[in-house]
Amino acid sequence: MKKTSTRLADGRELIYYDSRDDAVRDAYDRRPLDPVSTASEIRHDRLLGDSVAIASHRQGRTYHPPADECPLCPSRDGRLSEIPAPDYDVAVFENRFPSLAGDSGRCEVVCFTSDHDASFADLTEEQAALVLEAWTDRTAELSQLPDVEQVFCFENRGAEIGVTLGHPHGQIYGYPFVTPRTERMLASLAAHREATGGRNLFDDVLADETADGRRVVLEGEHWTAFVPYAAHWPYEVHLYPKRRVPDLLALEQAARTEFPQIYLEVLRRFDRIFGAGESGKAGEGDSSQGRTGAARTPYIAAWHQAPVRAADRTGFALHLELFTIRRTSGKLKFLAGSESGMNVFINDVPPEAAAERLREVASE
Amino acid sequence: MKKTSTRLADGRELIYYDSRDDAVRDAYDRRPLDPVSTASEIRHDRLLGDSVAIASHRQGRTYHPPADECPLCPSRDGRLSEIPAPDYDVAVFENRFPSLAGDSGRCEVVCFTSDHDASFADLTEEQAALVLEAWTDRTAELSQLPDVEQVFCFENRGAEIGVTLGHPHGQIYGYPFVTPRTERMLASLAAHREATGGRNLFDDVLADETADGRRVVLEGEHWTAFVPYAAHWPYEVHLYPKRRVPDLLALEQAARTEFPQIYLEVLRRFDRIFGAGESGKAGEGDSSQGRTGAARTPYIAAWHQAPVRAADRTGFALHLELFTIRRTSGKLKFLAGSESGMNVFINDVPPEAAAERLREVASE
Numbered sequence: 256m257k258k259t260s261t262r263l264a265d266g267r268e269l270i271y272y273d274s275r276d277d278a279v280r281d282a283y284d285r286r287p288l289d290p291v292s293t294a295s296e297i298r299h300d301r302l303l304g305d306s307v308a309i310a311s312h313r314q315g316r317t318y319h320p321p322a323d324e325c326p327l328c329p330s331r332d333g334r335l336s337e338i339p340a341p342d343y344d345v346a347v348f349e350n351r352f353p354s355l356a357g358d359s360g361r362c363e364v365v366c367f368t369s370d371h372d373a374s375f376a377d378l379t380e381e382q383a384a385l386v387l388e389a390w391t392d393r394t395a396e397l398s399q400l401p402d403v404e405q406v407f408c409f410e411n412r413g414a415e416i417g418v419t420l421g422h423p424h425g426q427i428y429g430y431p432f433v434t435p436r437t438e439r440m441l442a443s444l445a446a447h448r449e450a451t452g453g454r455n456l457f458d459d460v461l462a463d464e465t466a467d468g469r470r471v472v473l474e475g476e477h478w479t480a481f482v483p484y485a486a487h488w489p490y491e492v493h494l495y496p497k498r499r500v501p502d503l504l505a506l507e508q509a510a511r512t513e514f515p516q517i518y519l520e521v522l523r524r525f526d527r528i529f530g531a532g533e534s535g536k537a538g539e540g541d542s543s544q545g546r547t548g549a550a551r552t553p554y555i556a557a558w559h560q561a562p563v564r565a566a567d568r569t570g571f572a573l574h575l576e577l578f579t580i581r582r583t584s585g586k587l588k589f590l591a592g593s594e595s596g597m598n599v600f601i602n603d604v605p606p607e608a609a610a611e612r613l614r615e616v617a618s619e
Numbered sequence: 620m621k622k623t624s625t626r627l628a629d630g631r632e633l634i635y636y637d638s639r640d641d642a643v644r645d646a647y648d649r650r651p652l653d654p655v656s657t658a659s660e661i662r663h664d665r666l667l668g669d670s671v672a673i674a675s676h677r678q679g680r681t682y683h684p685p686a687d688e689c690p691l692c693p694s695r696d697g698r699l700s701e702i703p704a705p706d707y708d709v710a711v712f713e714n715r716f717p718s719l720a721g722d723s724g725r726c727e728v729v730c731f732t733s734d735h736d737a738s739f740a741d742l743t744e745e746q747a748a749l750v751l752e753a754w755t756d757r758t759a760e761l762s763q764l765p766d767v768e769q770v771f772c773f774e775n776r777g778a779e780i781g782v783t784l785g786h787p788h789g790q791i792y793g794y795p796f797v798t799p800r801t802e803r804m805l806a807s808l809a810a811h812r813e814a815t816g817g818r819n820l821f822d823d824v825l826a827d828e829t830a831d832g833r834r835v836v837l838e839g840e841h842w843t844a845f846v847p848y849a850a851h852w853p854y855e856v857h858l859y860p861k862r863r864v865p866d867l868l869a870l871e872q873a874a875r876t877e878f879p880q881i882y883l884e885v886l887r888r889f890d891r892i893f894g895a896g897e898s899g900k901a902g903e904g905d906s907s908q909g910r911t912g913a914a915r916t917p918y919i920a921a922w923h924q925a926p927v928r929a930a931d932r933t934g935f936a937l938h939l940e941l942f943t944i945r946r947t948s949g950k951l952k953f954l955a956g957s958e959s960g961m962n963v964f965i966n967d968v969p970p971e972a973a974a975e976r977l978r979e980v981a982s983e
Contacts (some may be wrong), residue, residue: 417953589781
């Protein structure tokens, strides 16, 4: 793997991750870009106790451009994009329309491949391994920034989930605080340790799910994928390394090597949940159908890592949460009154049924 | 106001609220309905500490029926709906596809008017006052149920928010637990009281917003509407009675009398935020356009009330939170990776700008 760091015309950082050690990335950004002016502001909600990022400059961001104006494709045939090189393996750059910026954190875009029409599930294991390297490296780099308390690597996929660029990509947020969801997990972790005389809640949840088995979707040598007992979303899979580590940096080589195979299989099963009957129905944006004509399941994939400076970060368990808002063919789960108003999720798909479906659609 | 309680063919409760004291509601349900069998189950998430309602029977619920098959219209012209009477003012019935049922709580549907094409904003002040009576009465009734710990009256409006029935209606959930959002408010309330030697956080927030004034949208004699300092949604308004009460039952007569005028004005402003240019663009379901041809803003309106049996329920402040997921003409706010994965909201509309817009579009 070779890493090449450079700068875009407006000063933003761009990093290439290449599988070939002899890759040369010397193209420079020839666009006449104005300096980025961002106005992110973090505001605290006194009643809810959480923080909101107010990012007014984002209203003008690129919105469903035609494929031939994609800012995430390489620069070629006279067209200049965010990536000056005529091709790339994996490229990461600072978001031009960041939700978090300056002393309010950092936002990066991760381009998984230069192939505009691909999806993460289309990547080879080698390509997926390179993305894992990029996530790991970015976690290391962003953890060094004084204003970043938590690094969040994630992918939003599908126009149904609000994705405005069809090109396969994910994002990395460096939050200037520990997020409410992670704070809650840390609180549960501490309460469980207290109540059980030192047991680790993540270990116990994984052991219990494995022993029960009804919700296990896939088990490798180093990873276990299961639908959680109290799943919030119609189809939701949590992917844990069997040996607990706090973050991507601490992931052992054997788990790192096996990850692409396991994750690609889970993603491909996600695309098969709703069956071929879905095909041709879409009309939900150019990214809703794969190149095979099969419908793509919209999803969010979220890496949970220990906060950078949390006191008991070693007790935290790195894991990936993957879920879709699609509840059945052609129908989406909306976060309406109960979810958005009271934070109570209603899930119409029993977790055991979701796991069964995800086992049914296994490859081969 | 006259209240008439009856039962539907499958045993569910139906209650009419009429403005005329001499209304006669003696029509009976002539449909051959099977008894309702629900399988709601509340599951606890050990890591997040919250509860999820698993409600698999809801997958088969009525989904965008044509207007002439609307189950919320009165029964007439030979067509039988959920409401046997040939007309009604306000009608409330137990949901046939409840998210919560049995010892897991209760779900009711509130039909605001028999007029299929109306919206809450189209109601007269008299009609809105009757809905307020119904919300208040249902809060009293559901608070008596042994399995209900919190009563939540709300309205989801618009296909963009997942509403599957265009007829103007809201819902009431009787939760068998205190919701996470309310628990957090109660925790902030207690912490503030502790930190300030007894001050009430709700009172302080309202006093601070009123004194600052930049985010105040509308002030009546008994109510104040403002965009909160750390608004989570593009356009969000919180409506508080000036004199704090824990729930609708405790609302004073003067505030009760003024409510329809204030709330209808706020709702009508919501429909004007995005301008007339929106009209004719929709294609987002039959409920996205009002009868004037103007676009309807999708919204969630949520009444926050003190839990039924909370120890310090008198410190809680009844208020209504109204917000839209529309962030600009034709563009929606999605809850993607940051919101759904980490519970961190990104808001592209500064609260001061939202408040200014909501003052600009005042009536007259």
